Amino acid sequence: MAIVYSTRGVHPRDRLSYWVEVASKAFVRHSYSASDGPAFLATVRADRFDGVGVASFESDACSVVRSARDVARSESDPILLCLQVSGEGRFAQDDRQAVTEAGSFLLLDSRRPFSISFPGRAREVAFRLPRQRLEARLGNLAGLIARPIAADGPVGALASKFLSMLPSRVGGLDEAAGSMVAEQALDLMALAFSEMDGGTGTVLSSPRATALYRLKSVIEAHLCNPDLKPADAAAAAGMSVRYANALLAQENFSLERYTLHRRLERCRQALETSAQAHRMIGEIAFSWGFSDLSHFGRRFRAAYGLAPGDYRRRRQEAMAGVVVAVESSTSK
Amino acid sequence: MAIVFSTEDIHPRDRLSYWREVASNAEVELSAQPAFRATLRNQVLDNVRVSELDCDPCEIGRSARNIARAGCDHFLLSIQLSGRAIIAQDDQCTVGENGSIVLVDTRRPYTMKVQGGGKSIAVIIPRRALEARLGAAAALSVRAMDAGRPLTGLASAFVSMLPSRIDAVDKSIEPRLAEQALDLIALAFSIEADQTAVLSSVRATALIRLKAAIEARLCDAALKPAVAAVAAGMSVRYANDLLSQEGFSVERYILHRRLERCRRALEDPTQAYRMIGEIAFSWGFSDLSHFGRRFRTAYGITPGECRRRAQATGESMQALRGSSTGQ
Numbered sequence: 001m002a003i004v005y006s007t008r009g010v011h012p013r014d015r016l017s018y019w020v021e022v023a024s025k026a027f028v029r030h031s032y033s034a035s036d037g038p039a040f041l042a043t044v045r046a047d048r049f050d051g052v053g054v055a056s057f058e059s060d061a062c063s064v065v066r067s068a069r070d071v072a073r074s075e076s077d078p079i080l081l082c083l084q085v086s087g088e089g090r091f092a093q094d095d096r097q098a099v100t101e102a103g104s105f106l107l108l109d110s111r112r113p114f115s116i117s118f119p120g121r122a123r124e125v126a127f128r129l130p131r132q133r134l135e136a137r138l139g140n141l142a143g144l145i146a147r148p149i150a151a152d153g154p155v156g157a158l159a160s161k162f163l164s165m166l167p168s169r170v171g172g173l174d175e176a177a178g179s180m181v182a183e184q185a186l187d188l189m190a191l192a193f194s195e196m197d198g199g200t201g202t203v204l205s206s207p208r209a210t211a212l213y214r215l216k217s218v219i220e221a222h223l224c225n226p227d228l229k230p231a232d233a234a235a236a237a238g239m240s241v242r243y244a245n246a247l248l249a250q251e252n253f254s255l256e257r258y259t260l261h262r263r264l265e266r267c268r269q270a271l272e273t274s275a276q277a278h279r280m281i282g283e284i285a286f287s288w289g290f291s292d293l294s295h296f297g298r299r300f301r302a303a304y305g306l307a308p309g310d311y312r313r314r315r316q317e318a319m320a321g322v323v324v325a326v327e328s329s330t331s332k
Numbered sequence: 333m334a335i336v337f338s339t340e341d342i343h344p345r346d347r348l349s350y351w352r353e354v355a356s357n358a359e360v361e362l363s364a365q366p367a368f369r370a371t372l373r374n375q376v377l378d379n380v381r382v383s384e385l386d387c388d389p390c391e392i393g394r395s396a397r398n399i400a401r402a403g404c405d406h407f408l409l410s411i412q413l414s415g416r417a418i419i420a421q422d423d424q425c426t427v428g429e430n431g432s433i434v435l436v437d438t439r440r441p442y443t444m445k446v447q448g449g450g451k452s453i454a455v456i457i458p459r460r461a462l463e464a465r466l467g468a469a470a471a472l473s474v475r476a477m478d479a480g481r482p483l484t485g486l487a488s489a490f491v492s493m494l495p496s497r498i499d500a501v502d503k504s505i506e507p508r509l510a511e512q513a514l515d516l517i518a519l520a521f522s523i524e525a526d527q528t529a530v531l532s533s534v535r536a537t538a539l540i541r542l543k544a545a546i547e548a549r550l551c552d553a554a555l556k557p558a559v560a561a562v563a564a565g566m567s568v569r570y571a572n573d574l575l576s577q578e579g580f581s582v583e584r585y586i587l588h589r590r591l592e593r594c595r596r597a598l599e600d601p602t603q604a605y606r607m608i609g610e611i612a613f614s615w616g617f618s619d620l621s622h623f624g625r626r627f628r629t630a631y632g633i634t635p636g637e638c639r640r641r642a643q644a645t646g647e648s649m650q651a652l653r654g655s656s657t658g659q
Contacts, residue, residue, distance in 0.1 A: 050548055136551040136593075136614035139606040154500035155509065158493055165489060169482035176541040176564075177483060177523045179548040184516060191508055194602035214610055238609030238620060 002171045006043040015040045019059075026055035027126050028080065028110045029070040034062035049170040049178035052185070053078070053128035056085075056167045063117035071113060072269040078128040079141060080108040081189060083163050087122025091115075096146040100124075103151025103160045107144055107193075114146075125167055129186065137190035140214075149192050159192040211239060212247045216258075223263055226291045230255035263288045264303050267296070271312040281308045334499060338371040359398045364390035375498045378510035381456040384495045393443040405459045407469060408436040409517065411488055415450015419443070424474040428452070431479035431488045433520065435472050442474070453492055461514055472525050487513075487520040508600075538566060539574045546582075550590055553618045557582035590615045591630050594623070598635055599642035608635045 005022040007015040019042050020032045026046035034040040042059035082089065083105035091098045091106060093114035098106055108114050110128075118124075135141060149156040163185060170178060215237040222228045222236070233255060234244040241255065248258050266288045270279065282293050285308075290296040300308045337354045339347040344367040351370055355362040370387035410417065412428035419426050419434050421442035428434045436442050439459075446452075462469050477484040491513055501509060522540050545563040549555045560582055561571040571582045580588065593615045597603050603611070609620050612635070617623040627635050 132551045132614075137597075139603060139610065139614070154497040154502075155505060158490070158497055158509070161493055162486070162490055165486055169486060172482050174523075176537075176544040177519065179544045180515075180519050180540075181483070181486070183544075183547055184512060184519070187508070188512060191505060191512070194505075194600070211607060211610070214613075238607070238613055 002045050002047040002167075004043065004045045007041055008043070012039060023057070023064075026053070026057075027064075028066060028078065028128070029074050030064050030066040031070070032062055032064060034060060045167060047167060047171050049173060050175070050182035051130050051133075052182045053126075054167050054170060055126045055128075056123070057126065058123045059118065059121070061118055061120050061122075063115065065115045066110070066113050068113050068269075069272070071111060072272075074110065077111045077131055079131050079134050080110055081105055081127040081129060081163070082108060082116070083125045083127070083160060085123040085125060085164060087118060087120055087124075089122060089124060090117045090119070091146055091148075093146045098146045098148045100148050101151075103157070103164075104148045105156075105160060105163065106146055106148040107141065109141065109145050125164060127163070127185075129189075133186055134190065137186060138193055144193050144196070147196065149196065153192070155188075155192045159188045162188055208247065211237070211243070212250075215239065215244050215247060219255075219259055219262060223259070223266060223289050224287060226286075226289045228259060228289060230259070233259070259289075260299060261303075263290060264300055267300065267308070268304060268311070271308060272315045277312075277316065281312070334495075335374045336371065337374075339369050340371065355392065359402045360392050360394045361398065362390060362392055364388060373495065375495060377494065377498050377501075377513070378507040379458055379461055380510050380513070382491075382494050382498065383454045383456070384451070385454060386451045387446060388449045389446055391443060391445045394438060394441055396441055399439060399441065402438075406438045407457045407459060407462050407473075408438050409455040409457060409491070410434045410436065410444070411453045411455075411491060413451040413453065413492060415452075416447045417450070417452060418445040418447065419474055419476075421474045426474050426476040428476050431485070431492070433477040433479070433484055433488055433491075433517070434474065435469065435521070437470055437473045453495060455491060455513075455517075457514065457517075462518070469521075472521050475525065477520060477524060481520075481524045483516075483520040483524050487516040490516050535574060538564070538570070542566065542571050542574055542582075543585075546586055546589060550586070550593060550616050551614060553613075553616045555586060555616060557586070560586065586616075587626060588630070590617060591627055594627065594635065595631065595638060598639040601643065604639070604643065608639070 005026075007019055010018045016032060016034060019034075019040065020030075023032065023042075023044055024030055026044045040060055040062065042057070042062070044055055044057050046053065046055040048054070082091070082100065084100040084102055086102050089100045091100065091108065091114065093108055093112060100106060131141075138144065149159070151157050151160045166181070166185060170181060173181060215233065218237040219228070219233050222233065230244070231241050234241045237244065239247075244255050248255060251258075253261065267284050267290075270284045270288070271281070285293060285296040297307060300306075300311070304311060306314065337351075339351060342350050347368050348362075348364060348366050351364070351368055352362055354372060365388065368388050368390060370385065370390070372387075373384040375382050410419065410428055411431060411433055413431060415429070417428040417434075419428060419436060419442065421436060421440055426434055436444075438456075459469075477488075479485045479488045494509075494513065498506075522536070542560065542564040546555070546560045549560065549563070557568050557571065561568045564571065566574075568582065575582055575585050578585075594611050594617075597606065597611045597615075598608070612620060612623040624634060627633075627638070631638060633641070
């Protein structure tokens, strides 16, 4: 069943903080600012079918920011599809910027920071899509992020209309029908994106880039496992160790060094996050796949110039007083 | 290309005879007022034909003689966008209006009375393409599906958008778009059609539930028959029993669907940049040599060959498809 939230019944003083909370739940963890402040009027209607979240937003001018911290603190990593119903949206992720007008839509990757601003009153529908199910249809998504599909392309228009009809219809469906509609919606989205640039797929990266992306996803998914071996990672990504090393060489890594780099980065993120201040450093290191604490300490210092404990203290001092974004339960 | 027939530029005296000729090409008969105004726009989308009709009040009928002369075996899916159409076949009668969907079996005589004039969309679907998705569809014939129901509404709106888009759609995408339209129509009928009209509806619904549960989890390499059965709310034994009527076990059906998805990806020119291994992994295979063996067993060629052939024959296939639907 759809859940509807509105700032209408909320005291103007509390509206924005209320909104950050409900919108984070319906979308992904993020922070908000609205030029109108207290007068801010917004509603969201959230629903879910077969692992796909769908939320219809209507709000006054505002901006949405998903920071690296929000990313680090989120448990799920959906791909977001934002469909503009009315008004205008301005999106930025990575080095790309895009504007959506009524009927056009684009993808955002919740695994990296992004920002959105709505210069005036706007309505949009946001879909939270399981990454795997879209990747299976489209391969590497990196080239498709923040590239709007206009409502005047033939398949784009069909997809846009179809997707905009879903919020009001998925509520009453049983599980079987919901999952069939979800499959249809994903197929149609994939069709619209594959049509981009004349359907030649040229916006998508080369086989090497796809393979590299695949390899990195596999490593990322297995970082916590202390037994992760270069050969396993390569095999899981469907390639030889030699090829995997060659791919990573273009970023000056070997398989082993890349894995270490990602583990250190994850630990560093954890050490920076005040919500994880209660965790012992050793526990953080173990949870990200290190099995030897002194090895972790040496590597950390070599990479960031400080011991893990010093690093955490410095960050906490620097961050004191910063408002913490609202906790959001992103999955189910 | 859309083929358009219109009475617009024709002298009122000649309109009816002009239109009778159009109708007889479509293997139907027509009766109407002499000054009859009508516009018909025909388009082909892969294996289905989509027509838009905007006409004055009239009666369209398909007689046993029309049927005997017609070589093909189709279902007609009619969506009445404005005005009303009273459709009768055998001793069944139904009213199409407000975007409702009516399916008509064109192998038996029927009549369609358009009251007050109006716009409608007719989709001609090869029997096999519809029955592959719905089982025996005759039981669903001549029963209006209300566009107020969620899935029928989606299907109706989706199909109604097609006529204005088909022209601009890239040839390589047409088959997938047609497939989407048919899947959506089938979904609406399988979930929202009057259940008493569907034979052995309990088993049929359970089978749909099972297939949906499998389809949604194909990407997950950990999908096991037990997982699929539990997700569909049944025992593995019952799930196997349901699929056995199509000659599958749950395990073999999962394999079959994964192979189909991979094959579709391999044949899709827009996915030519993806590595075969990556496609297989993304659809839940975890062992490449196992995938290769199964693929060859199922289709008689290796995945690589499948891709090369699709690329080589892509254009001639398109041409063939176009000519077979244009009959």
